[in-house]
Amino acid sequence: MIRAWFAAFATLAWVASYAVDMTWNRAIQKGSSPDLLKSYRFLTEPQPLAREAIEGLTIARPAFKASLGPGTLFGEDRSTGQPGGLYFEGDARIDFSVSDPVEREHLKMFIGREALSGQPVESLFILPLGPCPDLPLPGVGGYSMEGQADYRRYKNAFHAGGMSWLDTVLNRALHGEGDVAVLFRMDGDVWAYVLDSNETEEVSLRRLGHPPHVEAWWWDAAVSLHRNAAGALTPLQTPSEVGAKFPADVRRIEASMVLDGSCEAMDGTLVRIHMKLLRPVRSLLFTCSPRLEISRLNLAGGAEVPFIKEAFSKKDFYHESHLLVGLPEGTPEDLTLEVRYTAELCFSEFGIVALHDDSGWFPSLSDADGFTFGFSADVPKNYECLGVGDLTDHRVQGEREVFTYDMPEKVRLASFLFGKFKHSKRTAAGIEVDVALPDNANTTYITRNRDEVADEIADALERYTKMFGPIPYKTLKAGLTSGYTNLGFPSMIMLSYGVFNRSGSSWPEQVVAHEVAHQWWYNQVAPLTYRDAWISESMAEYASLVCLRERSGMDTMKKYLSHDFHTFTKLSDVLKKPYISFGPISLGPRLYTTLDPDSAYGAVVYYKGAWTLLNLSKMACFTPGGEGSFNEALKDLVTHSKGKLLSTRDVQEAFERHLKVQLGWYFNQWLHSSVLPKVKVTTKVEGDKLVVQGSQDSKLTLPIPIQTAEGKKKVREYLFFLKPEGSRQEFPLAFKPDLVLVDTNRTCLADYQ
Numbered sequence: 001m002i003r004a005w006f007a008a009f010a011t012l013a014w015v016a017s018y019a020v021d022m023t024w025n026r027a028i029q030k031g032s033s034p035d036l037l038k039s040y041r042f043l044t045e046p047q048p049l050a051r052e053a054i055e056g057l058t059i060a061r062p063a064f065k066a067s068l069g070p071g072t073l074f075g076e077d078r079s080t081g082q083p084g085g086l087y088f089e090g091d092a093r094i095d096f097s098v099s100d101p102v103e104r105e106h107l108k109m110f111i112g113r114e115a116l117s118g119q120p121v122e123s124l125f126i127l128p129l130g131p132c133p134d135l136p137l138p139g140v141g142g143y144s145m146e147g148q149a150d151y152r153r154y155k156n157a158f159h160a161g162g163m164s165w166l167d168t169v170l171n172r173a174l175h176g177e178g179d180v181a182v183l184f185r186m187d188g189d190v191w192a193y194v195l196d197s198n199e200t201e202e203v204s205l206r207r208l209g210h211p212p213h214v215e216a217w218w219w220d221a222a223v224s225l226h227r228n229a230a231g232a233l234t235p236l237q238t239p240s241e242v243g244a245k246f247p248a249d250v251r252r253i254e255a256s257m258v259l260d261g262s263c264e265a266m267d268g269t270l271v272r273i274h275m276k277l278l279r280p281v282r283s284l285l286f287t288c289s290p291r292l293e294i295s296r297l298n299l300a301g302g303a304e305v306p307f308i309k310e311a312f313s314k315k316d317f318y319h320e321s322h323l324l325v326g327l328p329e330g331t332p333e334d335l336t337l338e339v340r341y342t343a344e345l346c347f348s349e350f351g352i353v354a355l356h357d358d359s360g361w362f363p364s365l366s367d368a369d370g371f372t373f374g375f376s377a378d379v380p381k382n383y384e385c386l387g388v389g390d391l392t393d394h395r396v397q398g399e400r401e402v403f404t405y406d407m408p409e410k411v412r413l414a415s416f417l418f419g420k421f422k423h424s425k426r427t428a429a430g431i432e433v434d435v436a437l438p439d440n441a442n443t444t445y446i447t448r449n450r451d452e453v454a455d456e457i458a459d460a461l462e463r464y465t466k467m468f469g470p471i472p473y474k475t476l477k478a479g480l481t482s483g484y485t486n487l488g489f490p491s492m493i494m495l496s497y498g499v500f501n502r503s504g505s506s507w508p509e510q511v512v513a514h515e516v517a518h519q520w521w522y523n524q525v526a527p528l529t530y531r532d533a534w535i536s537e538s539m540a541e542y543a544s545l546v547c548l549r550e551r552s553g554m555d556t557m558k559k560y561l562s563h564d565f566h567t568f569t570k571l572s573d574v575l576k577k578p579y580i581s582f583g584p585i586s587l588g589p590r591l592y593t594t595l596d597p598d599s600a601y602g603a604v605v606y607y608k609g610a611w612t613l614l615n616l617s618k619m620a621c622f623t624p625g626g627e628g629s630f631n632e633a634l635k636d637l638v639t640h641s642k643g644k645l646l647s648t649r650d651v652q653e654a655f656e657r658h659l660k661v662q663l664g665w666y667f668n669q670w671l672h673s674s675v676l677p678k679v680k681v682t683t684k685v686e687g688d689k690l691v692v693q694g695s696q697d698s699k700l701t702l703p704i705p706i707q708t709a710e711g712k713k714k715v716r717e718y719l720f721f722l723k724p725e726g727s728r729q730e731f732p733l734a735f736k737p738d739l740v741l742v743d744t745n746r747t748c749l750a751d752y753q
């Protein structure tokens, strides 16, 4: 279960494009369009090849050069109307180099060096994505199927992420000149250099990760950068650059589910997707659970639309799969797609019915601002169904009951709860909290803690409403998910058994507080790109720290921070290096790597990210903005950027406005570097002065709180800035302390010696 590394959902959409499991993605759902299937097969299966001897050929692209020859160039048949590729055997060398230090360091983790220079590769496959006038057309005729083992391997590699590759190929009219995917074999592995001007991350170097360390085949992005208007490769992207790549604006989704007693979606289930096309796309790529069995796909009230979808192999994986919809010529800009399907949606055992895939039960498409959501469920009598948003209708019709919900606020994800429930209800911050758990002889081990969880949700809601401002929902529902993952959907949080039975997770109340915080961080404001994932996850984690501190005391929070520190400093399973050194927070879900697929993403983005915010909240007290300015900045972001995608830059600027200081250095050192400084600090009282001296082994500037106390009443805190070269600072004392402590609450992320 590869998704266990998520403690929440915020990055699912990005990861989905990398994650495809070989056990099912070769199988294509019955009823897929023969034309699309033909294109898919052309892409993923060996084709007859024409051959030609060449003396020399150079392919130059941003950051990349392939020097070929002498050798043999084989060409796939382009006369079929399919985008034929070129396969090369012979002397082939690769150059690859980028200047971004984080990306160079990340590449080093894969190949032991920061760039490739004249690197011999075993063979090469070139797939033009856009017009490539520098590539020779293969000879016509004389095609044969013989030999070329590596060629088969490359074609096979396209199965991983197969529907995304197909979407790329089908939309080749949108591609820029030179767009290309070059696959090559290096040290036995398949790699790909991709230049794709339709992607927000245009230039990437990917390695096809594989067992034994992972159960799935997965393209790891060893390097991934965006090309700006000036042609420079940079990690930074503006909202308009990101927005320009969305194929459509999804306005509203209406899901009408017909469910049986074990929550299987039956005939009659229909999802309507209302959208406006923003670009002249020929296909749209939806994400959904591989369990969906599409029976019909058509434009509202009209013609059937061709589709192709990966099928579910019955093996229980949690990956999203893709549904690719072909758009016929003349498809109107404003359109409504109607998708009819059946699906085994739920896990149903031990008295529990819960969704296998809490977000993939309907096909969804990412856009900039989300969509409103209508949901109705037609279920057997005496069952209940809770959707996101407000209950607008409930009726009993013979042996069936129909629940109708409407979410008038824009959302990006949606889920539902199904079963025979017992509820615990509370009111907090004007919102009804409703914890719904299955009520039967098998579930007493979770229902006995229902009230406690409801109290924790209500408490977190009250605190966060004060910290971040109100959320626009009338209810906040909570229920059970089938896996180990906890998720925060708009107006609904899904918690694992461990949280409810209070034994599987050692920090159940922290998990609850984290998921409640997603009502703000992700559901009101969401990260612009995967590099900004921390805006959702570090914020939710930081908010949960505040909850722990204010509800259960400083010692509880410190205990949790110790657990975090232990997690990111312990050695990983395969590479035997501390998780914190896998890369900086800004790599987001790319910290997950098939080289060593454990919890680097969680350790860095969640734990280190929260620590970074905790330290900033302390530093804020010593800025011209003063105490309170930190929360004001957060409230400002939630209020004034509601519904928007936020970049790291936006968040930095909000803090700068409210704290009234420049923070470039702070964001740079904590978000874009992976250093854990070793620090030594000593203090001395000299007359009416406090002298603090420190040394460290990093290039970071560390804001370290120093606490002084006289008796129990008089307490005063100072902020000591430890510079890379070491620092000595004197503070005038307000009173003569009998106790001086260095960062006693572990606010600054450092390894104190």
Ligand SMILES: [Zn+2]
Residues within 6 Å of the ligand: 007, 008, 009, 010, 514, 515, 518, 536, 537, 540
């Ligand atoms: Zn989360």
